[in-house]
Amino acid sequence: MTVTDEELVARTIAGDSDSFNQLILRWERPIYALAYRQLGREDDARDVVQDAFLRAFRALPGFKGEAKFSSWLYRITLNLCRDVMRRAKRAPFAPTPEGVDIADLVSSDTPATESIEDVVTRKDLGRHVARAMSLLPEEQRSAIVLKEYHGLTFQEIAELQGCPLSTVKTRLYQGLTVLRRELDGLGTGPPRAEGRRP
Amino acid sequence: MTDSRYCGNPEVLMSYLYEDGPREERLAFEAHLRQCGPCAAEVASLRAVREEITAWTPPETVLDFRIVREAAPVKSRWSWMSAMPAWAQLAAASLVIGVAAGLSGLDVQYGKDGLVVRTGWNRPADARQDIVAPPAAAGGAEAPWRADLAAVQEQLRDEFRQAAPAPSARPASTAAVGARTAMSDDEFMARVKQLIEASETRTQREMALRLTEVVRDMDTQRRADLRRVADGIGVLEGRTGAAVAQQREMMNYLLRVSQK
Numbered sequence: 001m002t003v004t005d006e007e008l009v010a011r012t013i014a015g016d017s018d019s020f021n022q023l024i025l026r027w028e029r030p031i032y033a034l035a036y037r038q039l040g041r042e043d044d045a046r047d048v049v050q051d052a053f054l055r056a057f058r059a060l061p062g063f064k065g066e067a068k069f070s071s072w073l074y075r076i077t078l079n080l081c082r083d084v085m086r087r088a089k090r091a092p093f094a095p096t097p098e099g100v101d102i103a104d105l106v107s108s109d110t111p112a113t114e115s116i117e118d119v120v121t122r123k124d125l126g127r128h129v130a131r132a133m134s135l136l137p138e139e140q141r142s143a144i145v146l147k148e149y150h151g152l153t154f155q156e157i158a159e160l161q162g163c164p165l166s167t168v169k170t171r172l173y174q175g176l177t178v179l180r181r182e183l184d185g186l187g188t189g190p191p192r193a194e195g196r197r198p
Numbered sequence: 199m200t201d202s203r204y205c206g207n208p209e210v211l212m213s214y215l216y217e218d219g220p221r222e223e224r225l226a227f228e229a230h231l232r233q234c235g236p237c238a239a240e241v242a243s244l245r246a247v248r249e250e251i252t253a254w255t256p257p258e259t260v261l262d263f264r265i266v267r268e269a270a271p272v273k274s275r276w277s278w279m280s281a282m283p284a285w286a287q288l289a290a291a292s293l294v295i296g297v298a299a300g301l302s303g304l305d306v307q308y309g310k311d312g313l314v315v316r317t318g319w320n321r322p323a324d325a326r327q328d329i330v331a332p333p334a335a336a337g338g339a340e341a342p343w344r345a346d347l348a349a350v351q352e353q354l355r356d357e358f359r360q361a362a363p364a365p366s367a368r369p370a371s372t373a374a375v376g377a378r379t380a381m382s383d384d385e386f387m388a389r390v391k392q393l394i395e396a397s398e399t400r401t402q403r404e405m406a407l408r409l410t411e412v413v414r415d416m417d418t419q420r421r422a423d424l425r426r427v428a429d430g431i432g433v434l435e436g437r438t439g440a441a442v443a444q445q446r447e448m449m450n451y452l453l454r455v456s457q458k
Contacts, residue, residue, distance in 0.1 A: 017265045017266075017267050020265050021264050021265055024263055024264065024265070028261045028263065029261070032256060032259065032261055033256045036256035036257075037254070037256065042256075042257055042259055045256070045259075046259060046261070049261060049263065050263050053263055053265075057265055122253045123253075125250060125253040125254075126253040126254040126255060129250065129251045129253055129254035130254055133251075133254070144251075147216060148248065148251060148252075153218055154212075154213075154216075154218050154219070166209055169208055169209045169212040169213070170208050170209070172208075172212050172216075173208035173211060173212055174208075176244050176247050176248070179247050179250075179251060180243055180244065180246075180247045183247065183250055
């Protein structure tokens with residue numbers, strides 16, 4: 001039977017640091033993905049993950065359990081990402097690298113059934129998406145990232161961003177519209193019917 | 199068919215697209231989509247965007263962060279020193295140096311013989327006596343610690359005397375040892391002077407060498423520049439001469455033509 005986050009949190013507060021290591025194992029990948037998609041740089045994302053867990057560990061005695069542990073962790077991560085972006089005063093995304101790294105093509109996340117051509121196309125599209133995401137304001141980008149890649153509800157995103165539900169939906173819509181325009185401009189992906197903007 | 203409740207309403211559109219919202223509202227919007235072509239196209243295009251952005255995956259990386267409780271560090275004997283403020287450490291160091299200098303009767307002189315550092319044990323007995331016996335005219339405020347210092351110094355001397363072999367076992371006399379020490383000091387000073395002179399000579403030689411090299415480089419550069427300037431002037435002269443010759447030919451031709 002899987003131990004819940006809340007139980008692991010309680011054990012950690014009681015002095016069992018191994019329980020917190022289990023939480024790290026459980027959440028380090030999603031937190032890294034969130035930080036990477038917010039910052040666009042692997043090194044910065046790794047630093048943020050480390051800082052986020054360290055900050056969470058130190059602040060755990062003050063964690064009241066009013067929100068889910070994951071939401072609390074997401075909030076810490078987003079705040080740290082915001083700090084990094086403010087501190088660096090630079091474009092949030094690194095320039096898109098040229099060409100395709102062969103090592104990437106044989107990485108473990110490549111499905112066995114996917115051909116090399118498909119992998120190249122997917123990687124290429126991924127770079128276009130990253131570039132298009134970099135054009136979005138931080139609030140729109142984080143709304144899309146939390147919804148699309150982390151499956152948070154509108155309500156959870158609203159709590160994390162500290163805004164009304166309707167604002168979250170508007171941010172999502174505006175962000176998706178910008179992405180559609182940018183990806184259409186690149187001529188990537190399958191042709192689709194042009195939608196109308198309300 | 200346009201419906202103001204749904205068309206151009208991003209909230210309803212997002213709720214439907216992400217299936218996050220009241221079920222009745224989503225079903226109503228679905229019914230609207232069957233009748234409204236533009237809204238249906240909008241939903242289709244946004245779904246395509248959602249599909250495309252799944253291609254963006256973070257690069258693989260090694261994440262091995264763990265919380266490790268470190269064992270309490272073993273405190274060293276002097277660890278309390280690090281807790282002291284800097285001014286206290288400085289004061290303590292000054293006190294130690296002062297006491298050490300007082301105990302050893304340190305005497306520092308700088309004169310025509312250069313820098314001379316002597317300890318009290320190397321001094322003549324009468325000079326030592328001045329230090330051991332605190333002067334009667336010393337200020338009242340200084341008297342207590344001077345007296346303590348003198349007492350400690352005397353005690354140390356007694357201990358040294360007791361530890362040393364009996365006077366009868368000593369070779370010849372202490373005066374001879376003192377003379378030997380003085381002589382070795384003179385020799386040492388002479389040697390230092392020699393070394394300083396040698397160093398100065400070496401520095402002067404190196405300086406002269408450097409200066410010669412700089413002058414030679416400057417001279418070479420100057421000659422090269424002069425040659426370049428001369429070449430440039432020659433080219434200009436050649437061009438000017440050619441132009442003058444051409445003009446002269448032209449004038450001659452015009453004169454010939456005008457005379458005909």
